Amino acid sequence: MAATKLGAAVAGIVGGTLAAGSAQAVDLPEDRAEAMYHVYDGGGTIAQGPALLIRKSMLDRVSVSGSYYVDAVSNASIDVVTTASKFKETRNEFGLGLDYVERDTLIHVSGSRSKEPDYLADTVSVDLTQDVFGGMTTVAFGFSRGADKVGQKGTPGWIDSARHWQYRLGLTQILTPRWTASANLEAVDDDGYLGSPYRLAQVFGSFIHEKIPRTRESKALKFSTTGDITAEGAPQRSAVRAEYRYFWDTWGVRAHTLELGYNRYFGQRWLAETFVRYYRQEHALFYSDNAPTETLYVTRNRQLGTFHDVGAGATLTYSLKNVPGKYDVKLSGAYQFIDFHYSDFTDIRNGKPYSFNANVLQMVLSATF
Amino acid sequence: MSASRVSPVAAPRTRLALALAVAGLALVLVLGGCAFKPIEPWVKPYERERLADPVMQAALNELPARQRDHIYAVREGSRGATGVQGGGCGCN
Numbered sequence: 296m297a298a299t300k301l302g303a304a305v306a307g308i309v310g311g312t313l314a315a316g317s318a319q320a321v322d323l324p325e326d327r328a329e330a331m332y333h334v335y336d337g338g339g340t341i342a343q344g345p346a347l348l349i350r351k352s353m354l355d356r357v358s359v360s361g362s363y364y365v366d367a368v369s370n371a372s373i374d375v376v377t378t379a380s381k382f383k384e385t386r387n388e389f390g391l392g393l394d395y396v397e398r399d400t401l402i403h404v405s406g407s408r409s410k411e412p413d414y415l416a417d418t419v420s421v422d423l424t425q426d427v428f429g430g431m432t433t434v435a436f437g438f439s440r441g442a443d444k445v446g447q448k449g450t451p452g453w454i455d456s457a458r459h460w461q462y463r464l465g466l467t468q469i470l471t472p473r474w475t476a477s478a479n480l481e482a483v484d485d486d487g488y489l490g491s492p493y494r495l496a497q498v499f500g501s502f503i504h505e506k507i508p509r510t511r512e513s514k515a516l517k518f519s520t521t522g523d524i525t526a527e528g529a530p531q532r533s534a535v536r537a538e539y540r541y542f543w544d545t546w547g548v549r550a551h552t553l554e555l556g557y558n559r560y561f562g563q564r565w566l567a568e569t570f571v572r573y574y575r576q577e578h579a580l581f582y583s584d585n586a587p588t589e590t591l592y593v594t595r596n597r598q599l600g601t602f603h604d605v606g607a608g609a610t611l612t613y614s615l616k617n618v619p620g621k622y623d624v625k626l627s628g629a630y631q632f633i634d635f636h637y638s639d640f641t642d643i644r645n646g647k648p649y650s651f652n653a654n655v656l657q658m659v660l661s662a663t664f
Numbered sequence: 665m666s667a668s669r670v671s672p673v674a675a676p677r678t679r680l681a682l683a684l685a686v687a688g689l690a691l692v693l694v695l696g697g698c699a700f701k702p703i704e705p706w707v708k709p710y711e712r713e714r715l716a717d718p719v720m721q722a723a724l725n726e727l728p729a730r731q732r733d734h735i736y737a738v739r740e741g742s743r744g745a746t747g748v749q750g751g752g753c754g755c756n
Contacts (some may be wrong), residue, residue: 319686331727335735346727364730419692429705430712461744472711475720481744521722523714533721542742550742558719566719599741620733622684629728632679635739 321401321426322569323358323394329360329661337633337653344385350392358526360392360405373651374597377643378495378502390409399426403437413446418459435465447492454564457487473523478516482615487510496595497585508581509628513544517552533559536570548599568605568610568629584639597640597649606633622664631655722747 327350333591344365352358364387371381403422409415410573422437441459446452463481470476490507497503517540525532536556543549556570579599581592608631615624633653642649714720723729733746 300705326694328728329727329729331725333728335731344730348727362727364727410693430709431705431707440724463745465747466755469707469712469715472707473714475715477747479745479747514742515742517745517747521720523717524718525714532714534716534717536722538722540742540745542744544742548741550740552742556722558721560719568723568724574736574740574742579741598739610724610728625724627725627728631732633735653735655732657731659725659728660726 302588317547321396321399321424323352323396323401324350324360325355325663326358327661327663328384329659331657331659333658334656335653336368336385336517336655338635338651339373339376356396358394360394362390362392364388364390373642373644373649374494378580379493384412397448399430400424408434411621413448413568415444415446415453417442419646422463431469433465433467435463437461437463437465438487443487445488446629454492455488457485457489459486462557465496470520474515474520475522476518476520478518480514480516482512482514484513490594492529494594496583496593498583498589498593499587500585503589505596506548506581506592507594508592511544513542513546513548517541531560531562546599548576548578550574550576564614566612566614568612572603572606572608573603577601578639582639584641595640597637598639601638602636602640604633604635606631608632610657622662624660624662627657627659627661629655629657 327348329346329348331346332344333346335341344367345361346364348360348362350358350360351634366386367383368386368389369381369383375381383626386409388407388409390405390407392403393403395404401424403424404420406417406419408417418439418441420437420439422435424433425437426433439459439461441457441461443457443459445454445455445457447454461466461481461483463479465477465479467475487509489509489511489570490505492504494505496505517534517538519538521534521536523532523534525534534557536558538552538554538555539555540552541550542552552572552574554570554572556565556568558568560566576603579594581590581600582594582596584595584600586593608622608629610629611629612625615626630653633655634650635652636650637648640649641647718724723732735748737743
């Protein structure tokens with residue numbers, strides 16, 4: 296298990312795509328296929344692999360989808376090199392989904408399994424999307440239930456388990472022929488083993504195993520707006536997007552996320568998507584870089600520390616072949632840079648606050664048909 | 665019993681205030697119904713062509729959005745309300 300258990304807990308929330316950000320009338324998702332190769336390289340960790348997605352409608356009312364995602368991880372992060380040794384492992388994730396549309400209502404049911412050598416996460420999700428007010432307002436509800444099994448290298452079988460409940464509510468409103476706005480609220484409850492059997496905390500200079508509460512409740516509220524800013528008569532369309540999310544939980548973590556995007560066409564075949572993102576969070580109540588006394592709960596998981604990160608990215612998509620009404624084949628390349636700065640996580644190799652940057656690459660071949 | 669703690673004078677006053685509030689609300693609704701037309705959708709379906717254009721989407725493809733969300737989820741302490749569901753993994 297390369298991951299923090301918090302990361303793995305997120306695996307328990309795998310579900311279908313809740314199209315709460317979409318502003319259009321409720322339709323079946325379009326038939327499409329995607330093949331991606333992705334690379335993440337940052338902080339001593341490289342995660343890469345292929346991913347596939349296919350979605351096909353049947354009988355005008357049903358759409359089925361399947362996905363496969365691989366993360367081949369080579370981990371030499373600061374946590375690993377300072378308290379353990381470098382390792383490699385692979386995570387495979389399979390997903391199946393079914394969409395059913397009835398008038399202005401879309402029902403989405405999905406299931407997924409994420410499997411690592413020492414972590415197994417199963418999830419089922421149900422989402423309902425309803426168009427109201429002449430299609431100008433879209434309301435979405437969703438629920439996911441996750442069940443994880445936690446293992447530890449060197450110990451046969453599973454050592455513990457975790458369960459997750461996720462509730463989501465989305466509202467999208469068409470404001471004008473050019474602007475939409477959305478609000479999303481999501482609550483996630485966790486119960487069980489939420490830490491990592493490998494991670495160490497530091498108490499008065501000595502390393503001990505971290506101690507994490509077995510329950511967590513969190514909420515996130517996001518507001519976003521998207522607008523077409525194409526000037527009258529301009530040949531190429533362009534759009535801007537702004538998002539803000541506030542997060543809070545019972546562990547004391549508070550976080551703000553701000554993202555701004557700008558998209559535009561270049562000619563008939565090129566579409567450019569760009570964005571900048573800022574994230575900042577306050578540490579969990581039981582987080583400590585080096586605790587002065589041993590307490591009931593203590594962790595040095597920097598994911599729960601105080602830090603901020605700044606990122607910027609761009610995607611360029613080229614339309615390879617487009618036969619209107621039949622199919623559209625596109626090739627996309629994306630790059631993203633992220634800079635992480637920790638306020639209360641010391642790099643024990645040099646005694647300075649830890650920071651690192653990451654590069655993300657994605658190549659995607661997609662087709663709608 | 666809590667009922668015995670209610671003042672014999674205050675209880676009728678409370679009921680009167682409640683009755684007045686309900687009557688007032690009903691009056692507002694009746695008059696409002698006479699004075700105002702219900703709000704109708706002001707952006708017609710044929711005016712939504714720009715909103716359906718791919719340039720308005722945060723991400724053209726599903727898989728890249730899923731991976732990006734996953735990268736944040738395993739490195740940041742927050743989660744949820746992203747509109748995208750992604751898998752978690754050991755890539756911290």
